[in-house]
Amino acid sequence: MRFFAFAQDGAQRNLIIKIIEKGSSEYEINRSILEQQSTSSEKAAFPLLVMPMWGPYVHLTRMRRLREVVQFIKSTLRDICDQNVVVNCHSPGATLEEFAEILDEHRQADDVTYAFIDFGQSLQLPLDTSITDCRRPGDETGIARNHFKPPDGHLGEPYYNPFSYDVAALGFLFRCYFSEAVPALPCLAALFDRMTDYCPSRRMTAQQALEWFEDIIIQLPQGCLEARVMLDRSFEAMRDEGLYWTELSTEDQAKWGQYRTPPRPLWMRLLGFMSRNTLGFRILCFLRGHLQI
Known part of the structure; x- marks a missing residue:
C-alpha cells in the first residue's frame, strides 16, 4: 500500500x-x-x-509535433511504464482536462523534461556491474505487471539481463505511443527495433540508443521537427513490428532495413507454442534451468 x-x-x-x-x-x-x-x-x-512536485499526467497522445516526441524519447532514454513517467509541469487547481491544455502549452518550450518515479519494483546493483554481461534469475521477469513488459523470460530462460530488459520495456512504450509518428520520422522504426529485438544481445544499450538517436536527429533538415503528427496508442504496434515498417516507403525501408528485427527462428516459435499453457511453461523452466540454457 x-x-x-x-x-x-x-x-x-x-x-x-x-x-x-x-x-x-x-x-x-x-x-x-x-x-x-x-x-x-x-x-x-x-x-x-x-x-x-511534477505533474503525473503526461498525455503522450496529445503531442502534436515531432519535436515533442523527440524531446520525450531523449529524456526517457536516461519498472518502466507510462504510469511511472512525470513531467515538469504542475497546476494544483486544474482539472484533468484543463491540465492537458496547460501541458500542451508547456510542451512548446524547450525546457520540458520527463523523469521516472517509483522504485518499488526496481533493483539496485553495484556501480561496477557490467551492462552487457549482467545476469539475474529469470523468474524476476515475472515481478510486476504492465503493458510494456518485454518477452524475456517467457520461454523459461533461467537468466536475463535487467539492463537489456529495461531498454526493451522503454522501446515497447515508444512503439505503443509513437508508431503513428514513424512515417514522419522513419528512423523511429529502426530505433524501436534495436531496442525491442527478441534477442537481448542485439539490443542497443540505453546510452547507445541515445547517442545513435541524437546523431540522426542532428542531421535532419531544419524545420523537420516542426512537422505535425497525430498520435494514438497502438497495442498492435507492440505485438507486430511489421505494422509500422509497412507505413514506410520502399526507399525508407531499404535505408533503415539493416536495423529491422529478423523473423523469429523456428525453434523459438516452437518454444513459444509450448509455453502458452502452464504445464508446458513449467517443463521449459525445469529443462532450461537444469541445462542452464
Missing part, C-alpha cells in the same frame, strides 16, 4: 511526501540518492528526499 501526503517547503514549492517500507529496495535506492545530495542530514530520524 502507498501512502502520500502533500506539503510545501520553505521556498513555497509544492511537494509530495511518500511513506515507503524501511529496508525495502525502494528505501535503499532513495537512501543512495539522498547520500549524493549535500542537503542530507545525518541527524534526521528518517531519510527525506526532497523533490519538487
